[in-house]
Amino acid sequence: MSDKRPVTVIGLGPMGQAMAGAYLDAGHEVTVWNRTPSRADALVERGAVRAGTAEEALRANELVILSLTDYEAMYAVLEPAAHALRGRVVVNLSSDTPEKTRAGARWITGHGGVHLTGGVTVPPSGIGRPESSTFYSGPGGAFEAHRATLEVLTSADYRGEDPGLAALYYQIGMVMFWTSMLSYWQAIALADANGLKAADILPHATQTMADMPGFQEFYAARIDAGDHTGDVDRLAMGLASVEHVLHTNADAGVDTALPAAVVDLFRRAMDAGHAGDSFSSIVELMKKK
Numbered sequence: 001m002s003d004k005r006p007v008t009v010i011g012l013g014p015m016g017q018a019m020a021g022a023y024l025d026a027g028h029e030v031t032v033w034n035r036t037p038s039r040a041d042a043l044v045e046r047g048a049v050r051a052g053t054a055e056e057a058l059r060a061n062e063l064v065i066l067s068l069t070d071y072e073a074m075y076a077v078l079e080p081a082a083h084a085l086r087g088r089v090v091v092n093l094s095s096d097t098p099e100k101t102r103a104g105a106r107w108i109t110g111h112g113g114v115h116l117t118g119g120v121t122v123p124p125s126g127i128g129r130p131e132s133s134t135f136y137s138g139p140g141g142a143f144e145a146h147r148a149t150l151e152v153l154t155s156a157d158y159r160g161e162d163p164g165l166a167a168l169y170y171q172i173g174m175v176m177f178w179t180s181m182l183s184y185w186q187a188i189a190l191a192d193a194n195g196l197k198a199a200d201i202l203p204h205a206t207q208t209m210a211d212m213p214g215f216q217e218f219y220a221a222r223i224d225a226g227d228h229t230g231d232v233d234r235l236a237m238g239l240a241s242v243e244h245v246l247h248t249n250a251d252a253g254v255d256t257a258l259p260a261a262v263v264d265l266f267r268r269a270m271d272a273g274h275a276g277d278s279f280s281s282i283v284e285l286m287k288k289k
């Protein structure tokens with residue numbers, strides 16, 4: 001099938017605007033709808049068709065991209081137009097939990113539509129770039145039928161039929177993204193308290209992050225094998241180190257919530273008897289009991 005099939009985009013926050021723009025740039029006919037109509041103005045100037053209602057937007061095209069804040073927003077937008085879902089393929093690129101995406105998929109399916117879940121791993125500036133990637137899950141046939149059109153946005157990484165899978169992979173990335181970025185804000189706060197600007201520590205900060213894949217690769221196989229041998233690092237050494245981090249931040253007068261939470265995890269692992277094990281043993285505390 002042609003990869004120039006017409007597309008509806010519902011939800012024109014920064015992400016939806018970038019998506020509708022990417023389809024226009026690629027020569028697709030694009031119908032748009034947003035709760036706040038003015039957010040569609042620039043796209044309409046570029047050639048998008050403004051739907052008067054969400055129902056009109058649904059009826060315009062088989063392929064409907066949703067880019068809303070969360071799944072609650074999906075119900076708010078689509079419930080009044082639910083009778084127009086029959087025969088639509090709704091690609092929901094709004095973030096939410098795996099459980100909420102599964103419930104949302106059941107709701108769309110119950111109204112005669114097809115639901116594909118998506119988890120976009122890039123900011124709006126990454127839309128329209130093949131080096132960017134989005135997780136998808138849901139009915140494989142529908143995904144394959146629309147893969148080429150979806151790949152106008154980013155490359156597509158299909159994870160399987162379970163509608164929760166794309167959201168799960170997305171959330172796995174986000175737990176790392178948010179905590180890693182908070183560690184960076186902490187480093188900047190500590191630097192700032194000592195008269196250093198973010199720019200001053202940038203090479204050190206980027207090098208520290210760039211070293212992370214080596215640690216991930218080293219520990220992944222060991223963790224899967226249940227091997228927390230303390231041959232290259234010991235938790236007791238790690239606790240001393242994270243206490244130095246906590247005290248350095250406290251001495252500098254910056255917020256200590258984040259380093260204190262780290263120390264707490266190390267102490268709990270010590271109390272659980274892991275002093276001589278690797279700090280990877282902390283993952284055993286974190287796992288579902």
Ligand SMILES: NC(=O)c1ccc[n+]([C@@H]2O[C@H](COP(=O)([O-])OP(=O)(O)OC[C@H]3O[C@@H](n4cnc5c(N)ncnc54)[C@H](OP(=O)(O)O)[C@@H]3O)[C@@H](O)[C@H]2O)c1
Pocket residue numbers: 011012013014015016034035036039067068069070072073076077093094095096120121122123124
């Ligand atoms: N921005 C990013 O960097 C990024 C990266 C990856 C994934 N994502 C995900 O992509 C999705 C969209 O991102 P975004 O930055 O564009 O989000 P956003 O700024 O929250 O915009 C979302 C859209 O949702 C609409 N909306 C929210 N609540 C609504 C409701 N109750 N009824 C009707 N419409 C409602 C907003 O309409 P109004 O214009 O009327 O307010 C807006 O069009 C989110 O789930 C986000 O987590 C974003």
